[in-house]
Amino acid sequence: MSISDIEKLISLLADFGLGMLVGGGIIFLFIKFLIPSYLTEKAKNLATKEDIADITDKVESVKTDYAKILEEIRNNYQLKFAAIEREKNTKKEVYLEAVEAIVRSQNMITNFCNLNMLEQEITSCISNDAGKIARVQVVGESETVKAVTSFMAAVGTATLDLMLERSELMLRKNEIQIIENLRTRSQQEIDQYIALMKNLNLEGNSDLRLRETINNCFNYEQEQVTKYNLELDQLWLVQNSKHMEFTKHCMDTFFNVSSLLPSTVLSIRSELDLDIAPEDYISIFNENLEKGKEVFDDFINKVANKNA
Template identity: 25%
Template sequence: MNDTSIYIIILQVIILIAIYVFRNSVPTFLKEKAKNIATKQDIGKITSEIESVKSEFNKDLEILKSNLSLKKQASFSIQENKRILIYELVETFNTWLYSIVNFSFSGYNIQNIGEIKTHRKNLEKHKLDFNVIENKLNIFYNNKEFDELKKNLTIETLKMQYLLDQAISEYELKLYEKHHLEIEDYYERTLAQNNIQTEIFEITGKYYKEMTELYKKTNSLNLEFTRYLKNELEKDILK
């Protein structure tokens, strides 16, 4: 056997071995390759789904944060408005109360009697201001104990204003009566005027006495009412 024949035989063996290896290895490699590709595709799909869920979660989270922020702001706004209105309620009430208490009949006569009417109009305005703040506060604050204290205080204050209104009406009537006496005789007219003046003193004296008693009770209720509101404000601050 010559060298050429040997080379041909060796080449044939190598080809057979190569065919065997290719037949058994390549399909496995291709399968693994295809499997890897499929796996990568699945992972990519899963990752995409996770990112989508994460994105939706983040959106929901932002909405939740926004809602919580708005809720917190709303809560703060309610408490802040409540505190402001409590201050205003105390202020408007005391303005109304002291406008009643501080009224004095001294210095009035038939020439400046119009100033009394102005004072009465101011009293009504102060009462209205108090009622307006009261109604506003009811939007932010509802409490039975508060309502009861406020009701009792308002009732007593209205009694005081009614007492003042009655005294002013009687006072005005006597001033007109004193000024418009149709008595020609000087002595008799002077005597009649003195009698009317005595009646005026009796009216004002009775008024001051009754007003003092009413004010004692009203002031006691006002102190209780103010202490209660002060405690409520302190509770809000500590929250």
């Protein structure tokens, strides 16, 4: 209904008198001001409820999406954390075995001065432990790999040098063994000739040629024993001196190679988060190393004084 229609309505009502005119005015005011205002407010309220519902749906959707994202992040974190823990446990297992193998390789150097051990026995630990040490190449970081490689290279170089020097001692040792066996056999022959002479005496055998033959053989074997003793004395004199020098060389090599160990241990401890101040560890290590040198030097001096 337009304004002109309403005015026509009021004009019509005026024909019916004043009372009708007043009533018409009220109706006009109601239609012009109250109804539009009511409809406008009603529309606003309806729009507001719809907006709120839409906003609520969006908020809930965002919350749901956020929860999914948060759960995914949590799962990814747990997977990454589990992977890190597995890697650390794997490293720990590898490094503990590797350090034990490295120490055995280090101690192997001192065994070279034991001439009663075969070279295969001495170097067997390197063959047996090579795989354990090689695993460091797979799981180790660059600093650890470099430290282990440098240490094992030093062990390898020392092994070759000591094996070459030891070969001279082993050849002399074998020569001594051969001569001692010959001396033992000559001594056994002497004992047999003495027994024959006793039997001849008991039997009253006076065969001079037989007695002379036995006596000549006895004298020969006696001369052989004397010769073997002289040779052995000379060989042992050289062997003991060279063996002492070689023992010193072995121990000096051991201490030199040992000085490379701290960098390996510190690098491994760092990867395993086993914190220790490097200067503290090196101080402890060097202190024990110096004590070892003092003990060995004291032992060498006691042996030298005893043989003087």
